[in-house]
Amino acid sequence: MPEPLGAVSIGGYNYIFMSCVEGLALRLLWPSLKPDLKDSIRLQLGEILQCLREMPLPSMYLGSGDPPRCRDLRRHVRTSLGLISNEAEFNKFLASTDRKLNPTYLDLCTSGLGTGHKTVMTHGDIRPDNIMVIYTTPDTLKITGLVDWELSGAYPEYWEYIKALAGVNCDSSDWFSYLPTDVIGSHNEEWRQDCLVSRVVL
Numbered sequence: 001m002p003e004p005l006g007a008v009s010i011g012g013y014n015y016i017f018m019s020c021v022e023g024l025a026l027r028l029l030w031p032s033l034k035p036d037l038k039d040s041i042r043l044q045l046g047e048i049l050q051c052l053r054e055m056p057l058p059s060m061y062l063g064s065g066d067p068p069r070c071r072d073l074r075r076h077v078r079t080s081l082g083l084i085s086n087e088a089e090f091n092k093f094l095a096s097t098d099r100k101l102n103p104t105y106l107d108l109c110t111s112g113l114g115t116g117h118k119t120v121m122t123h124g125d126i127r128p129d130n131i132m133v134i135y136t137t138p139d140t141l142k143i144t145g146l147v148d149w150e151l152s153g154a155y156p157e158y159w160e161y162i163k164a165l166a167g168v169n170c171d172s173s174d175w176f177s178y179l180p181t182d183v184i185g186s187h188n189e190e191w192r193q194d195c196l197v198s199r200v201v202l
Helices: 026-032 035-053 087-094 103-110 159-164 174-178 188-201
Strands: 004-010 013-018 071-073 077-079 119-122 131-137 140-146 153-156
Touching: 026 131, 035 119, 035 131, 035 140, 035 174, 087 153, 087 188, 103 188, 119 159, 153 159, 159 188
Parallel strands: none
Antiparallel strands: 004 013, 071 077, 119 153, 131 140
16 A cells, blocks of 8 residues: 655645555556456455455444544545444444435335444455556566555445445446455345445435
8 A cells, every 4th residue: 555655734735645556557457458367466456455354453443543434435425423333333324314215215225234244454445446556577467556545444344345346337347257255255235235225325
């Protein structure tokens, strides 16, 4: 990940300076990659995310920051107002909305949210735009780093999977076929439930 070098506030704007991660965004290369290189990226990404998941949780609360807050990016980033200490509270945050909804409809869309998932460290925005790579030989690609960590933190173990599937539609590439599900799991039911949550909050 990029190394933070400093920050400064000027005229109401905040600027963060960090080291540059070598390489190109995987998004630029993905469409032309052969299946063996895509498999290599999947394996490398799995190793990185396994290391991330083995990190100790920074506190007893979900999310990140000081104090910790949860963030959920859909059309825009929503941030929890207070501390969230368990998955039931996280689910309540996910379903929070300013829309006036029929309570029965709200319950229909959110009643399937689980509460038994393990909490793990999560990047929260795994996609080809945020994966930097270089060619080490004409036939070998190496991941040099992951960028855009602002949505990272301690989240339920399914969160990495469903956020990597954000934006799935009929025009998507085969990127989603190469997620390292051996590490992050294949949480299709949780993804379907999250699609219902989007109907509530968007």
